[in-house]
Amino acid sequence: MSEVNGRAGSVATDAAARIGGADSANERGSHGAVATHVIVPGVVDTLEPDRHELREAPRYRFSLSRRQFLGTVGAGVVVLVVVRDGLSLDEQEFGEAEALRASADPIGAWLHIGEDGAVTVFTGKVEVGQDIRTSLTQAVAEELDVPPSSITLIMGDTDRVPYDAGTFGSRSTPQMGTQLRRAAAAARATLLRLAADRWEVDDVAQLELAAGRVIHRASGRSAGIGELTGGRKLVETIAADQPLEPATRWTVAGTPLRKVKGPDIVTGRHRYASDMRLPGMLVGKVLRPPSFGARLASLDTSAAEAIPGVVVVRDGEFVGVAAPDEATANRALAALRAEWETTASHPSHRNVFEHLRRTASGSGNGRGGPGARGDIEAGLAAADERLEASYTAAYIAHVPLEPRAALAQWEGDKLTVWTGTQRPFGVRAELARAFRIGEERVRVIVPDTGSAYGGKHTGETAIEAARLAKAAGRPVRLVWTREEEFTWAYFRPAGIVDIRSGVRRDGTLTAWDFHNYNSGAAAIRTPYEVANARTVFHPADSPLRQGSYRALAATFNNFARETHMDELAARVGMDPLAFRLQNLRDARLRAVLEAAAERFGWGRWQPSPGRGIGLACGVEKGGYVATCAEVAVERSSGQVRVLRIVQAFECGAIVNPDGLRNQVEGALIMGLGGALWEAIEFEDGRILNPRLSQYRVPRFTDVPPIDVVLLDRKDLPSAGAGETPIIAVAPAIGNAIFHAAGVRLRSLPLVPYGLRAPGNP
Amino acid sequence: MAPILEIHVNGRLHRIQADPAKSLLAVLREDLDLTGAKYGCGEGQCGACTVLLDGRAVRSCITPVGSVGARPVLTIEGLASGDALHPLQQAFLDENAMQCGYCTPGMIMAALDLLQRAPAPAEDEVRRALQGNICRCGTYPRIVRAVLRAAGTATEAGNE
Numbered sequence: 052m053s054e055v056n057g058r059a060g061s062v063a064t065d066a067a068a069r070i071g072g073a074d075s076a077n078e079r080g081s082h083g084a085v086a087t088h089v090i091v092p093g094v095v096d097t098l099e100p101d102r103h104e105l106r107e108a109p110r111y112r113f114s115l116s117r118r119q120f121l122g123t124v125g126a127g128v129v130v131l132v133v134v135r136d137g138l139s140l141d142e143q144e145f146g147e148a149e150a151l152r153a154s155a156d157p158i159g160a161w162l163h164i165g166e167d168g169a170v171t172v173f174t175g176k177v178e179v180g181q182d183i184r185t186s187l188t189q190a191v192a193e194e195l196d197v198p199p200s201s202i203t204l205i206m207g208d209t210d211r212v213p214y215d216a217g218t219f220g221s222r223s224t225p226q227m228g229t230q231l232r233r234a235a236a237a238a239r240a241t242l243l244r245l246a247a248d249r250w251e252v253d254d255v256a257q258l259e260l261a262a263g264r265v266i267h268r269a270s271g272r273s274a275g276i277g278e279l280t281g282g283r284k285l286v287e288t289i290a291a292d293q294p295l296e297p298a299t300r301w302t303v304a305g306t307p308l309r310k311v312k313g314p315d316i317v318t319g320r321h322r323y324a325s326d327m328r329l330p331g332m333l334v335g336k337v338l339r340p341p342s343f344g345a346r347l348a349s350l351d352t353s354a355a356e357a358i359p360g361v362v363v364v365r366d367g368e369f370v371g372v373a374a375p376d377e378a379t380a381n382r383a384l385a386a387l388r389a390e391w392e393t394t395a396s397h398p399s400h401r402n403v404f405e406h407l408r409r410t411a412s413g414s415g416n417g418r419g420g421p422g423a424r425g426d427i428e429a430g431l432a433a434a435d436e437r438l439e440a441s442y443t444a445a446y447i448a449h450v451p452l453e454p455r456a457a458l459a460q461w462e463g464d465k466l467t468v469w470t471g472t473q474r475p476f477g478v479r480a481e482l483a484r485a486f487r488i489g490e491e492r493v494r495v496i497v498p499d500t501g502s503a504y505g506g507k508h509t510g511e512t513a514i515e516a517a518r519l520a521k522a523a524g525r526p527v528r529l530v531w532t533r534e535e536e537f538t539w540a541y542f543r544p545a546g547i548v549d550i551r552s553g554v555r556r557d558g559t560l561t562a563w564d565f566h567n568y569n570s571g572a573a574a575i576r577t578p579y580e581v582a583n584a585r586t587v588f589h590p591a592d593s594p595l596r597q598g599s600y601r602a603l604a605a606t607f608n609n610f611a612r613e614t615h616m617d618e619l620a621a622r623v624g625m626d627p628l629a630f631r632l633q634n635l636r637d638a639r640l641r642a643v644l645e646a647a648a649e650r651f652g653w654g655r656w657q658p659s660p661g662r663g664i665g666l667a668c669g670v671e672k673g674g675y676v677a678t679c680a681e682v683a684v685e686r687s688s689g690q691v692r693v694l695r696i697v698q699a700f701e702c703g704a705i706v707n708p709d710g711l712r713n714q715v716e717g718a719l720i721m722g723l724g725g726a727l728w729e730a731i732e733f734e735d736g737r738i739l740n741p742r743l744s745q746y747r748v749p750r751f752t753d754v755p756p757i758d759v760v761l762l763d764r765k766d767l768p769s770a771g772a773g774e775t776p777i778i779a780v781a782p783a784i785g786n787a788i789f790h791a792a793g794v795r796l797r798s799l800p801l802v803p804y805g806l807r808a809p810g811n812p
Numbered sequence: 813m814a815p816i817l818e819i820h821v822n823g824r825l826h827r828i829q830a831d832p833a834k835s836l837l838a839v840l841r842e843d844l845d846l847t848g849a850k851y852g853c854g855e856g857q858c859g860a861c862t863v864l865l866d867g868r869a870v871r872s873c874i875t876p877v878g879s880v881g882a883r884p885v886l887t888i889e890g891l892a893s894g895d896a897l898h899p900l901q902q903a904f905l906d907e908n909a910m911q912c913g914y915c916t917p918g919m920i921m922a923a924l925d926l927l928q929r930a931p932a933p934a935e936d937e938v939r940r941a942l943q944g945n946i947c948r949c950g951t952y953p954r955i956v957r958a959v960l961r962a963a964g965t966a967t968e969a970g971n972e
Contacts, residue, residue, distance in 0.1 A: 180912025180949050309908055316913035317901040317920065319848020319888035326847035377838055378831065452852050452860055452914045452948045501850070501914030502948055533853045709908055713951065717911055720950030743857035743946070751939040754952045 117158070121286060123211060124163045124171070127277065128241050129286045130234040134159035158213040159230045162191065164238055168263055168277035170195065170202045172231060175215020176223050177207035177473060178312075178499040179507070181714060181773045183223045185311045186304075186707045190228045193304040194235035194295070196260040197276065199311065207475045207497030217474035219505060219599060221672040221771025224706060228769060229295070237289045245279040298704035298765040305765075307709035312499060323501050324471045325456035325530045332458070333362070335519040335529035336380045338370040338387055339539065342736030343595075344394035351388035358383050364522040373519045373527050398594040399734040404443050404547050407569045410592035423585050427551070430562025430583030434553025436622040437562075441549050442611035444570055444799040445730035446542040446595055450748055453501020454536040459516035460526040466493045470513045471500030478510035485514045486521070504721070505599035506540055537741035542731055543600035544593060546570020548611035554619045558633045565612070569593060571604025574671040574778065577612055579634040595733065601718065602774040605671040606725065606781065610799060613667035613782035618795065627666055627786065628653055637670065639701060639764075643677040644668045646760050647699035651679035661685060662694070663791025667782035673770025674702040675762075678719070678779035682787040689805035693723070693755045693784060701762035702770040708761065715759050715776040722780035724749045728800050819880055821846065822890025832878020836870075837861045839877045840887060848888035848917040852946070859945030862918035863887045869925035871944075888917035891924070900924055903962035904955070911949035919945050923959045932963050 121129060134157050162172045172191055178184040184204050192199040205211050207218075215227075243255045246265040250272055252258060259266050266273040298305065315321035340347070347370065352363045355372060361383040362373045370387065374380035398406040431437055457470035466486065472478045475495040483490040500507065512529055520527040531539070546569045553562035560581040567575055569591040576586055620630035628648050635641055648654070648666065656664050661684050668677035681694040700715050728747045732739040740746045785796045794806060814831045821844060828843045840846045840863070849872050852860030856871035863872045866883035891898045900920050903909070910916045919942065926933055926941040933941070938959045939952075947955060 180914075182911060307908075309905055310910060310913075312913070313905045313908070313910065314897075316910055316916050317888075317897065317904050318892055319846070319917045321913060322847060323850075323914065325851065326841075328845070376842055378834055450948055452858065452912070452946060453850070454852075500912065502912035504948075530851065533855075713908060713911060713954065716953060717950035720952060721948070742855060743853040744855055748946060748948060749950065749952075750946060751943050751952050751956070754950075757953060 117286075117288075120158070120161060120173075120213075121284070124165070124284075126166050126282050126284045127280050128164040128238050129161065129284060130237045130241070131161045131286070131288045132159045132230045132234045133157055133288055133290055134230065159215075160213060160227060160234060162231070162234045162238060164195075164242070164276055166277045166280065166282070168197075168201060168275045170197055171205060172202060172234075173205045173212045174227055174231065175207060175209075175212045175476060176227050177218045177475060177497045179218065179471070179473060179503040180501070181218075181223075182310055182707070182710045183218070183227075184499065185308055186224065186710055187228060187231055188311055189304045189308050189707055190232050191235045193301055194232045195239050195276075197263040199303065199308060201263055206499075208494070209475050209479045209496070210494040214476055217477055217508065219473050219508065221674070221774050224769050224771045225673065228706065232295050233289060236295060237287055241285060241287055242276050242279055245285075246274060249274075249279065298769075301704075304706050305704070305708070305763075308707055310710075322498060323453050323456070324458060324469050324498050325453055325501070325528075327458045327469050327498065328528065329458065329460055329526040332526040332528055333360075333373040333375060333519070333523050334377050334380045335371055335373045335516055335527040336384045337515050337529070337535075338372075338384060338389060339535065340391050342391075342393050343397065344736055345391040346394075348390040348392045349388075350390075354388065355383040355386040358386065362519070362523040363387070364519055366518060369515070369518060371515060371519050373523045373525075393736065397734075397736040400445065400730065400732045400739075401734075403446075403545055403594060406594060407545065407547060407591040411568045411589040412591070425562075425581075425583030427562050427564045427583050427585050430581070431551065431553040433555070434561045435556040436619070437551070437553045438615070438618055438622060439549070439551045440615060440618065440797060441547060442607075442614065442797045442799075443548075444544075444546050444607040444610070446545045446597070446733075447600070447725050447729040448537055448542055448731055448746065449504045449506030449540070449600060450536070450743075450746070451502040451504060451506055454531040454533060455507065455512040455540065456528070456530040457513040457516040458526060458528040459513065459520040461517070461520055461524075464488060464492055466517055467496065468494070468513045468517055469496045469498060470510070470516075471503065472497055472507045472510060472513070473503050473505070474508050474510075477508065478513050481510035482513055482517060486517065504601040505543075505603070508599055509541070511539070533743060534741045537731075537746065538738045541596040541598035543606075543725075544570045544597040544604065545595075546604065546607055548608065550611060550615045552615060552619060554623055556623055558620075558623055558625050558630050560619070560634050565608075567604065567608060567611075570607045572608075573603035574605030574608045574669060578637050578640055578668075578670050579616070579631070580636055581634070595731070601721065602671060602777045605669070605775070605778045606722070607799060609667070609669040609671075609778040610781045610785070611797075613669065613779065614785055614795075614797060617665065617667075617782070617786040617789065621789075631666075631668065639675045640668055640670050640677075642762060643675045643699040643701050646762060647677035647679050647697050650699065650758060650760050651681075651697040653679060656681075661791060663787045663789070665783045665786025665788070665790055667779040667786060669775070669778045671775045671778055674700065674772055674775030676700050676775050676779045678783040680780075680783040680787045682784060682791055684788060684792040684806055686792065689802075689807050691727070691788060691802045691806050693727075693787075695756045695758070696780070696783070697758045697760065698776065698779070699760040699762060700772070700776050701764060702772045702775070703767035704765045704769045705761060705763045706769055708763075711761060711772050712759055714772045715761070716757055718773065718776035719757060719759075719780055720749050720754055722777040723753060723784075725777075725799060726781035726784050726801055727753075728803050730800050730803055817877060818882075819877065819885065820882065821885045822887060823884075828877075830877055833876050834878075835873050836863070836865075836875040836877050836880060836885070837872035840872060840885075846887050846889050849921075850914055850918065852915075852918075857944070857946075858915075858918075859922055859942075860915055860918040862921040862945065864921055864925060867925075867928060869922045886921070886924075888921060891920070898924075900927070900959070900962040903958040907954045907958040907961060909951055909954035909958040911947075911951055915945060915947045915949075919947065919955055923955075923962070926959070927963055933959070935960065
């Protein structure tokens with residue numbers, strides 16, 4: 052690609068012009084007005100559960116009782132997995148333990164085998180593109196020895212599945228995958244026992260289960276798995292310590308399986324929340340303030356209400372319309388006469404870092420912080436080289452291609468909302484609070500969703516649609532515009548990292564003092580050996596609404612750390628790979644680093660003018676990643692091109708190799724945007740680049756050849772893989788740019804306008 | 813009252829009542845309940861709304877329905893023949909060239925436009941042709957492979 056200035060526009064505009072030629076009549080629904088998130092009276096104003104990875108446990112949890120679960124299915128075998136004793140450290144950290152214990156029926160998941168042999172699995176996890184529907188199907192197919200096609204997953208429907216905190220934190224594979232394996236293994240044991248009883252076989256070991264049938268070879272008898280219960284409903288409850296098939300013996304799991312809903316997607320049949328409709332449904336739109344924090348001073352709704360079929364709702368600061376179709380809804384929105392009081396000065400993207408520093412809490416002079424050890428000052432005194440450097444990261448947006456969407460329907464005082472969210476039960480709680488009704492009267496259903504990346508944890512769209520539907524007395528569907536998605540969702544936090552370090556001439560780290568301001572604490576600890584270390588996270592006052600994002604702060608913390616390690620290696624004149632290995636004991640991290648370097652040809656690379664190579668590694672959420680990149684820098688123009696990337700990844704035993712590869716590639720490619728160009732610009736409480744023509748995300752020609760090396764550790768439990776593969780991309784590229792051009796870049800994005808001058812303006 | 817328009821979609825003639833300035837995307841989704849073409853940006857930047865108009869890919873979100881006239885519109889829903897998937901659809905499945913799938917219909921329609929003009933495109937040609945379509949999940953390398961695979965399939969079929 053030829054352009055240096057990297058604004059998203061030029062490429063895509065060319066493409067649009069080439070194929071389209073249509074004029075600008077569009078249905079954007081642009082009304083130029085924007086707001087802080089809607090504050091409906093009664094709605095708690097904190098919709099950021101993942102802020103710094105802390106969450107508040109719900110006060111009440113209304114879950115289906117076992118009897119209610121069982122009432123929804125017919126005869127056959129039912130296995131309920133009780134998670135009471137199986138709480139993970141994560142759940143305790145996330146504050147889930149209390150809530151789960153308080154619940155009368157702490158069921159994690161359950162499955163049913165019907166008399167027709169159909170297997171139905173019920174889980175609160177949701178599918179947002181990470182393909183967990185497929186890999187969970189695979190896990191069950193493996194334990195139960197049935198074809199994947201006989202398995203249906205009911206996901207993210209709060210009236211049909213057990214409570215689940217949400218789909219985030221790379222926990223679906225290690226936790227839900229394990230629970231479902233156990234449920235399936237228990238069902239398998241039950242089926243074999245039933246067959247043994249029926250055929251009067253003494254030793255269950257004489258029976259085998261394959262392709263959905265139980266077989267007794269000695270007598271030649273066999274039966275389908277649905278035929279064995281004889282009209283009864285057999286219910287089994289298991290704890291989470293059922294023995295599992297070792298990964299070394301997997302036959303279905305561990306092999307590639309195509310996306311189970313693929314045929315619906317390639318034919319356009321799949322209905323995302325934004326595609327759903329109900330009879331009599333209206334289209335909703337919300338009036339947004341012109342800037343964050345603006346208050347509604349006056350509102351004249353008469354012109355909008357005069358439009359036939361239009362319903363206007365004003366409830367406190369919430370103003371919205373519902374109309375029979377999109378165009379009418381947009382017309383009604385434009386007809387609202389609103390006056391706003393804007394608030395005082397607001398930081399901009401240009402001075403946000405000073406603002407974050409100024410408002411940060413925690414002076415960092417304490418001894419706290421994870422992994423604190425030794426004495427920093429003594430470590431610095433013992434060093435031959437000392438280095439102090441600051442790093443920054445801009446706010447970036449998730450840009451899920453499907454914007455937030457919800458379809459809400461009231462039937463009496465019972466509310467049903469179809470919406471794309473990673474936290475169906477969290478959204479149910481938000482709705483219950485907003486409308487002051489019990490959670491048992493709210494049902495949230497999550498159709499497989501058009502991606503999320505950590506950006507769809509909250510329920511504002513569901514609340515807005517439900518508020519409008521309540522006023523209209525009809526179902527209302529609300530789909531955010533791209534501008535709304537860019538403005539009124541939440542962002543990956545901006546942040547600053549300050550590092551002070553010391554190293555001896557022989558390459559031994561002696562001191563590591565690491566301070567993160569605002570962006571978060573994920574992967575904040577260094578994996579390197581160092582006797583004197585301090586790691587402190589300083590929360591600050593974020594001028595923009597911020598929240599979860601794929602890998603959270605791990606990307607920025609790892610960028611700062613791995614860039615700094617590169618700087619130290621240069622200070623002592625060591626090869627960046629050798630320097631890292633010398634200070635690294637973690638065998639799994641060493642393994643990915645060595646695997647990536649080997650495949651990349653790190654030690655064999657031949658210098659070439661304007662070219663450079665860089666590497667970086669990191670560990671987070673049980674996944675180990677190392678990335679090597681080669682770049683070309685054209686000094687005259689400042690253009691930076693990524694020529695190739697090799698990435699090694701290890702997350703324990705691999706469930707679906709092709710699905711894993713897809714996740715690793717996808718995270719890496721998404722990471723290119725945040726590494727190179729993506730930055731939210733804002734001023735006076737407004738987002739200045741809330742469009743895809745103004746915010747550059749990676750496109751086809753931005754993607755270099757990518758070589759992914761997967762290390763399969765069948766001896767280790769499977770960890771999640773949707774997040775960690777993003778964390779080493781930016782530092783590998785930044786380090787390669789330094790190698791090529793001698794310019795050290797310490798800000799994300801690295802080259803929003805190309806490499807203009809030393810110091811990266 | 814909005815005028816009555818006739819529009820040919822997937823081989824069928826539809827009579828709809830719509831303002832000519834209404835976008836083709838809105839007509840497909842609201843009036844015809846064909847929701848395979850998606851809204852992604854409303855400014856022709858992401859390609860999620862791509863359909864074929866008279867055989868060429870257009871961004872239906874910035875195409876006024878009044879400009880369509882008698883020209884045939886093909887959407888993702890009209891691509892398969894009964895249960896038999898189009899080679900592009902099959903290739904996207906075979907290469908697992910999707911994650912969330914929201915961009916997939918637009919990708920397939922944009923690729924169809926390319927293959928109709930260039931039945932055996934080079935890899936770079938595929939990338940350039942699809943440059944206006946965003947896959948936020950980052951399945952670009954797989955999509956390129958899928959289009960090349962479909963091109964191979966299509967060529968073989970043509971030779972028989």
